[in-house]
Each structure stands twice: as C-alpha cells, then as structure tokens.
Amino acid sequence: MNVVPWFLKSISLLFTVLVAAQPPQPISINITGTNFLDHDKPISSFWGQTFLKENIPYIDIPNSNIQDVYYYRWSSLQRHLRYTIVGTGYILTEFMKPPDYAEAFGTIDAAAGHQIDEARWLRSKFYNDDYIQAYTRGPGNSTQYTHWILDAMFRRSQVTGDSHYATEQLADMARLYEYWNPVYDSQAGLFYFTPNFDAQEYSLPGYIVAPGGGQLQLDGPNTYRPNHNAYMVANARAVAQVAVQAGDSATAATFTKKADQLEQAIYDRLWDPSQNFFVDVIMPNNPNLTKVMGREEVGFFPYRFGIGLTSQYANTSVQELFDPQGFLTAYGPTTLEVRNQYFTATKPSDYCCYWQGQSWPFSTAHTLKSLAAIYRSGNTSVTAEQYVQYLGKYATTQYKNGTPYVAESHYPEMDAWSADTPNHSEHYDHSTNNDDVLTGLLGIVPRSDDVFEIDPIIPQNWTYFAIENLAYHGHLITVLYDQDGTRYNNGTGLSVFLDGSKVYNGNGADAQVAFPATNTASSPVPVNIAANPNGNGSYPQASATYTYTTDDPYRSIDGYLFYDSIPDNRWTNYQSPNTNDTLQIVFARPRNISSISLALFSDVARGGSVDVPAAIEIHGSSGLLANLTSSFLANDRNTFYFAESETTFVSVNMYKKPNVWVGICELEIWTQPQIIGPYYAVDAFLTDASVSQDTKASATTNGAVASTLSAGAVVAFSGIQSAGGNGTLILTYANGGSDASVEITVNQVSQGNMSLPGTIGSYTAATMSITLAAGKNFVNLIGGTSDLRYELLDFTI
Numbered sequence: 001m002n003v004v005p006w007f008l009k010s011i012s013l014l015f016t017v018l019v020a021a022q023p024p025q026p027i028s029i030n031i032t033g034t035n036f037l038d039h040d041k042p043i044s045s046f047w048g049q050t051f052l053k054e055n056i057p058y059i060d061i062p063n064s065n066i067q068d069v070y071y072y073r074w075s076s077l078q079r080h081l082r083y084t085i086v087g088t089g090y091i092l093t094e095f096m097k098p099p100d101y102a103e104a105f106g107t108i109d110a111a112a113g114h115q116i117d118e119a120r121w122l123r124s125k126f127y128n129d130d131y132i133q134a135y136t137r138g139p140g141n142s143t144q145y146t147h148w149i150l151d152a153m154f155r156r157s158q159v160t161g162d163s164h165y166a167t168e169q170l171a172d173m174a175r176l177y178e179y180w181n182p183v184y185d186s187q188a189g190l191f192y193f194t195p196n197f198d199a200q201e202y203s204l205p206g207y208i209v210a211p212g213g214g215q216l217q218l219d220g221p222n223t224y225r226p227n228h229n230a231y232m233v234a235n236a237r238a239v240a241q242v243a244v245q246a247g248d249s250a251t252a253a254t255f256t257k258k259a260d261q262l263e264q265a266i267y268d269r270l271w272d273p274s275q276n277f278f279v280d281v282i283m284p285n286n287p288n289l290t291k292v293m294g295r296e297e298v299g300f301f302p303y304r305f306g307i308g309l310t311s312q313y314a315n316t317s318v319q320e321l322f323d324p325q326g327f328l329t330a331y332g333p334t335t336l337e338v339r340n341q342y343f344t345a346t347k348p349s350d351y352c353c354y355w356q357g358q359s360w361p362f363s364t365a366h367t368l369k370s371l372a373a374i375y376r377s378g379n380t381s382v383t384a385e386q387y388v389q390y391l392g393k394y395a396t397t398q399y400k401n402g403t404p405y406v407a408e409s410h411y412p413e414m415d416a417w418s419a420d421t422p423n424h425s426e427h428y429d430h431s432t433n434n435d436d437v438l439t440g441l442l443g444i445v446p447r448s449d450d451v452f453e454i455d456p457i458i459p460q461n462w463t464y465f466a467i468e469n470l471a472y473h474g475h476l477i478t479v480l481y482d483q484d485g486t487r488y489n490n491g492t493g494l495s496v497f498l499d500g501s502k503v504y505n506g507n508g509a510d511a512q513v514a515f516p517a518t519n520t521a522s523s524p525v526p527v528n529i530a531a532n533p534n535g536n537g538s539y540p541q542a543s544a545t546y547t548y549t550t551d552d553p554y555r556s557i558d559g560y561l562f563y564d565s566i567p568d569n570r571w572t573n574y575q576s577p578n579t580n581d582t583l584q585i586v587f588a589r590p591r592n593i594s595s596i597s598l599a600l601f602s603d604v605a606r607g608g609s610v611d612v613p614a615a616i617e618i619h620g621s622s623g624l625l626a627n628l629t630s631s632f633l634a635n636d637r638n639t640f641y642f643a644e645s646e647t648t649f650v651s652v653n654m655y656k657k658p659n660v661w662v663g664i665c666e667l668e669i670w671t672q673p674q675i676i677g678p679y680y681a682v683d684a685f686l687t688d689a690s691v692s693q694d695t696k697a698s699a700t701t702n703g704a705v706a707s708t709l710s711a712g713a714v715v716a717f718s719g720i721q722s723a724g725g726n727g728t729l730i731l732t733y734a735n736g737g738s739d740a741s742v743e744i745t746v747n748q749v750s751q752g753n754m755s756l757p758g759t760i761g762s763y764t765a766a767t768m769s770i771t772l773a774a775g776k777n778f779v780n781l782i783g784g785t786s787d788l789r790y791e792l793l794d795f796t797i
Contacts, residue, residue: 026123072404087719089130104139151234158446161473189265195220361431572663601663620647709784724774
C-alpha cells in the first residue's frame with residue numbers, strides 16, 4: 001500500500017484545483033508593480049518578448065551603451081534556458097548548441113556560478129531551482145571544471161528570500177564540496193587542478209612548463225590557482241551559512257574551519273609580495289612552492305569572494321587594472337598582463353581558446369565583481385568613475401557589427417571577437433553582465449534578512465537612475481533616484497516602492513529599507529511532457545508530412561527555444577508544395593492534455609520566407625481538439641486551450657499564408673506535475689534502454705514498458721517528491737527465468753543493489769529499503785538484462 005503524507009495529498013488537490021495547464025509563470029505574476037519606465041521599447045528588437053516582459057527588471061540610466069547591452073543580455077540568457085525532462089526541468093547551457101564534451105542534458109559546470117548569479121534576477125524562480133538541483137541531486141557533473149555553484153546557490157537565496165530551498169539541500173551541498181577532496185593537498189593546504197579544467201586552457205603555467213607548445217602547454221600542469229581556491233573558500237562559507245540557517249551548528253563549524261584555513265593558505269602560498277598579486281604556483285617539480293612570475297587576471301578573483309579586501313592586498317594589486325602594461329587595454333581587461341613575455345594580443349592559431357592575453361567575458365565578470373568589492377571596502381583609491389569606466393568598457397566589448405553581441409573571447413586591442421565560430425559561439429552564456437549592473441553599478445545588496453539595501457557605484461555627475469519591478473524576497477521593488485525630480489516626476493532624491501506603493505524617500509542615493517516578510521517557498525510548477533532531450537528514436541517522437549532539407553521535426557521538442565536564423569533549431573516546411581503540413585508528436589503512453597504551446601518561427605522581417613500560419617488545427621486520438629484562425633505571435637510562445645482529452649499523439653496541422661511557409665521552434669505540452677506515485681517507467685529518462693509494448697503489462701492501456709536494458713543501462717526517475725526519511729521502493733517488473741540485480745542511487749548516492757528474481761514473463765513487485773531527501777529526489781536504476789522490463793516505480797513512507 002502506498003502511504004502518502006496528508007500534506008502531499010493536500011498540496012496535490014489544491015494544485016489540481018488552482019493551476020491550469022499552461023506554461024509556468026512567475027509566482028509574482030499577479031503582483032502590481034510600477035510603470036514609470038517604457039516596458040516595450042527597450043525590448044522591441046528582441047524575440048520572445050512575453051518571457052522578457054514577465055521576467056526581467058527594467059532599468060533607466062544615463063549610459064545608453066551599458067543600458068542597451070543590459071537588455072540584450074536578458075535576450076541572450078533566454079536562449080540558453082533548455083527544458084530537459086519532467087522532474088529535472090530547466091538547465092542553462094553555455095552554448096546554444098552544446099558541444100560533444102557537454103555533460104548531461106548539455107550542462108557544463110564551468111560557468112554555472114555565473115549563470116545562477118545572472119538568472120537569480122528573473123522573476124521566475126523555477127529556472128534556477130531546476131538548474132541548481134541538476135548539480136546537487138541530478139545528473140549534472142560538478143567536477144568537470146572548477147566552480148562556485150554552492151556560493152552562487154546561497155547568494156541566490158538572498159535574492160529570493162527562500163532559505164528553505166537551500167537548507168533542504170544542505171547534505172547535497174556538503175557532498176558536492178567533498179567531491180573535490182581528491183585534488184586537495186593537505187601539506188600545501190590548497191586545491192590544485194590543471195588550468196584546462198579550470199576552464200582556462202593555454203594559461204601562463206602551460207607556457208612556463210612547455211614553452212615550445214604541445215599538449216602540456218594547452219592543458220597546463222596541476223597548479224594551485226588563486227581563483228579555484230577562492231571558489232572553494234566561497235563554497236565552504238556557503239555550506240556553513242546554510243548550515244546556520246538549518247540549525248546545524250556542527251556542519252557550520254566544520255565548513256567555517258575549512259574556509260578559514262583555506263583562505264589563510266591563499267595568503268601564505270599564493271600572495272607574492274614582490275609582485276603585489278595573487279599568483280599561480282605550479283605543483284609538479286616544485287617542492288618549495290615557488291610562485292609563478294607573472295600576473296594573471298585570476299589573481300583578481302579572490303576579492304569578489306571577500307578575500308584580501310584590506311589595503312595590504314587590494315590597494316596594490318588593483319592598480320594593475322589601470323596600467324597599460326598591466327591589464328588595461330581598449331577591450332580589456334586582459335587575461336594575462338601585457339608586460340608578460342607570453343602575452344599575445346592575437347591568437348597563435350585557429351584553436352578557439354587562449355587565456356594568455358585575450359579578453360574573456362568570463363573573467364571580466366569576475367573582475368568587475370572584485371572591483372565593486374574593492375571599491376566598497378573603502379581601502380583603496382578606486383573611484384566610482386573608474387568602476388563605471390570598466391563596466392562601460394565591458395559593454396563596448398559586447399558588440400558586433402554595431403549591435404550588442406557576446407561570443408567567447410575578444411581581442412584586447414582590436415574591435416573583433418577572437419573566438420566566435422558560426423553555429424557555436426553565438427550569444428555565449430559564459431559570464432554575467434546584468435548581475436554586475438544590478439549589484440555593482442546600481443548597488444542592490446542581497447541579504448538574507450527582510451531588508452532591501454541599495455548602495456550604488458555611480459559617478460558624481462549622474463542625476464538619475466531607476467530599477468523597476470525587481471523581484472526580491474517575494475516582492476516587486478522599484479527604485480527611483482531623481483536628483484531634481486524632473487526625470488520621473490515623483491519627487492526628488494531616492495524613492496523605493498514595494499509592490500507598487502512608495503515606502504521610502506531620502507536625499508541620498510543609498511538606503512536600507514525594511515519590508516514585511518512574505519511566503520517565498522517554491523511552489524509546484526507545471527511540467528512539459530513533450531520535451532525529449534535524448535534525440536530521435538526516443539519518446540516523445542516527432543515526425544512531419546514535409547520537412548525542409550536542413551531542418552528536423554525533432555528540433556521542435558528538443559527543449560531548446562530560440563528564434564535565431566543561425567544557429568537554427570526548428571522545424572519548417574520551407575519549399576513544401578502543400579497548402580498545409582502536419583507536425584506530429586507521439587507519446588510513449590496515453591496522456592491527458594488540455595493545452596499546447598507553439599513557439600512559432602518567422603523570418604519574413606529578416607528577408608526570409610517563413611511566417612506564422614494562416615490557421616492551425618490541433619488533433620489527438622479523439623479527433624479535432626482545436627481549430628484556430630486568430631492572429632498568432634511571431635517568434636514567441638502561443639498557448640492554446642481545449643477540453644481535456646486522453647491521447648497518444650498530438651498533430652499540429654498548419655495552413656500557410658500565400659508565398660510563405662511555416663515553422664515551429666518548440667512545441668510544448670504543459671501539464672500539472674505529479675506530486676505522488678506511482679511513476680511510469682516509460683516516463684523516465686532512458687539510457688541504453690528503449691520503450692516497447694507488452695500485452696502482459698497492465699499499467700497503461702497500450703502496455704508500454706521500459707525494456708531492452710543493457711548492463712550499463714540507466715533508467716532515471718527524475719523529481720520524485722518526498723517529505724524525506726526512510727521508506728520502501730517498489731518496482732513492478734518482469735523478466736525471464738533468471739534472477740537479476742540493479743543498483744539504486746538516490747541523489748547521486750548509491751543505496752545498494754536491488755534483487756529482481758526471475759518471473760518467467762509475468763509482472764510482479766520487488767521492494768527495497770531506501771532513504772529519500774526532502775524535496776525532489778533523483779532515483780536511478782542502473783544495470784539490467786535484455787529480457788528485463790520495468791512497468792512502475794512507487795514508494796511508501
């Protein structure tokens with residue numbers, strides 16, 4: 001018997017009543033904010049405007065260059081939100097079309113901290129909720145590259161005000177930190193890694209040990225680096241702070257000690273008083289831990305994490321940012337100081353990635369945060385004008401052909417991107433920009449308590465700035481600074497509005513404003529059952545009556561949603577001779593649906609020949625579900641509703657307008673999430689397994705089961721909700737006469753093997769004791785045999 005806690009039953013019933021089958025929206029969607037700024041013009045040149053209007057905070061500043069790039073970077077971030085599977089939900093990609101070395105679902109952890117920092121300002125919390133858990137509990141690899149995910153996770157909670165989300169994952173945070181123990185040197189008291197897997201190939205250590213080139217120069221040797229160790233200090237402090245919030249004093253003390261000892265080792269081993277800089281120390285053949293001669297931009301990174309913010313360290317090293325022989329160039333800062341013998345202003349080869357002089361947004365974003373922290377420390381001569389100088393330089397770098405644009409790396413002296421490969425580097429998501437505008441320039445200081453703090457870094461000649469409808473601790477906050485009252489016609493000085501009402505006015509540009517607490521806990525979010533990250537041959541399956549040569553029906557359900565011509569990711573019927581064509585999605589089992597969302601592609605305004613349809617028909621197993629002839633949004637999501645229907649497929653029949661064709665960037669079918677079991681095996685994410693129909697199976701009307709399992713098969717049940725604690729896993733399965741065994745992991749941790757006695761083809765249930773965490777759980781069944789078939793998974797508490 002499946003025993004379900006009363007509160008989960010109540011949540012499930014309430015959610016069934018209140019939530020329609022529609023794309024997820026911010027929980028603050030019904031909060032009334034303010035309307036001082038134009039919400040249409042700043043985003044008029046971007047696609048997916050519904051997302052932007054629902055999610056972004058608007059700004060108004062005297063610097064149009066910084067402002068234009070700010071709005072562009074929200075549109076670029078939108079391109080990287082990929083829907084994966086039910087339970088895992090959204091992740092953020094680094095590349096719009098991830099390369100072969102990307103890990104699960106296209107994730108790459110190198111810039112995950114930047115991505116979390118940026119996305120924390122979206123009104124929709126679920127994007128980061130999902131993405132973080134892909135690493136803390138799901139299939140994401142958090143040791144592929146160095147990272148500060150745990151630090152970003154905690155600081156993100158200071159924006160949302162939702163400490164519960166982090167405290168539920170305290171054990172997972174500690175586990176992710178300990179994953180790095182194999183590269184911790186207890187004698188040096190530091191972590192080491194190769195620069196390549198610090199996401200910075202061709203760094204200075206590689207040139208020093210292999211000046212003639214080769215693989216060692218590209219990878220670099222194992223190195224104690226100031227950035228990696230600063231990340232780990234910040235990660236340890238994040239675990240400690242979350243432990244304090246959870247009331248776990250022992251864990252808090254343990255990780256505070258780790259952070260303090262590691263920070264001291266950074267001062268002792270990586271600060272070079274002769275260079276007045278944090279520098280690398282190469283590990284092999286260096287028993288005395290002699291420091292590298294040469295300043296790299298990574299030496300600035302510790303400051304953003306609160307390390308070295310005294311005059312002894314910060315006042316001397318920060319001067320290098322303003323020295324043309326240091327890091328100051330037209331499109332800098334550079335990744336290696338200009339005076340170094342290995343610095344080159346151009347790339348030595350066609351290889352993409354050099355960190356010995358090129359200007360990388362990844363590093364610039366860190367450096368801007370460090371510069372803001374140094375300025376606010378009050379221990380240096382850095383001015384607000386100098387900070388804005390660098391932020392403006394960063395904005396100027398992010399252009400191509402006169403239009404805001406970000407790629408991988410930029411030449412330090414030439415107005416061109418040095419790593420910008422077609423169908424690869426476009427709108428590269430490897431850095432922050434808007435987080436720097438909001439927390440640096442405009443001075444939002446996220447806090448865990450119910451206080452809104454603003455401390456901007458603005459030049460003395462700025463007479464106004466505004467931030468409108470910023471999502472913070474469950475509220476919408478607007479800030480107006482108007483020196484003489486003529487810009488916004490709402491009084492002089494600094495005004496703060498909470499959910500549309502003015503709650504503060506003062507003469508200065510900084511303030512701390514207390515506000516009432518509100519419920520910030522995450523709520524159940526609709527799920528997209530049409531997404532298929534596994535490719536053609538997996539379910540759901542996509543087909544079409546006609547497809548243009550370079551397009552693919554599968555791209556309409558791969559979870560990537562963007563409207564660019566290049567890279568392309570869509571299905572179209574371009575050049576079809578038919579007046580109408582059909583895109584069809586087939587499910588592994590019958591599903592109840594009541595809506596469909598179509599992200600319709602149009603390039604006629606770009607000189608192309610694809611536009612929104614003249615009419616759309618939606619069909620399912622029971623026949624016509626909807627007949628649509630109204631106007632449709634181009635390059636945006638269109639959601640259509642109809643009476644709930646059970647179906648094994650959805651067909652979208654589109655009639656084209658004269659002389660143009662039709663296209664879909666993404667087809668989504670949103671349904672209410674499953675709060676309790678049982679869970680269907682064919683809904684799991686299948687690796688080295690397939691879906692088949694078995695007449696002996698009775699869980700679904702079409703007998704769908706997961707089958708053809710290999711010894712390396714993984715059947716992943718994603719997002720299993722639980723209140724936490726010990727329970728029993730129940731697996732309904734069938735096999736031949738031989739016994740089998742599969743490994744069970746929960747949230748990346750093995751819980752042992754489950755025995756599956758032979759059933760001679762009939763379905764039976766096997767049980768095993770397991771422990772689930774509070775919140776979402778990711779349960780993997782690993783292994784199997786060719787005659788093993790899974791039907792259902794369930795849990796008792």
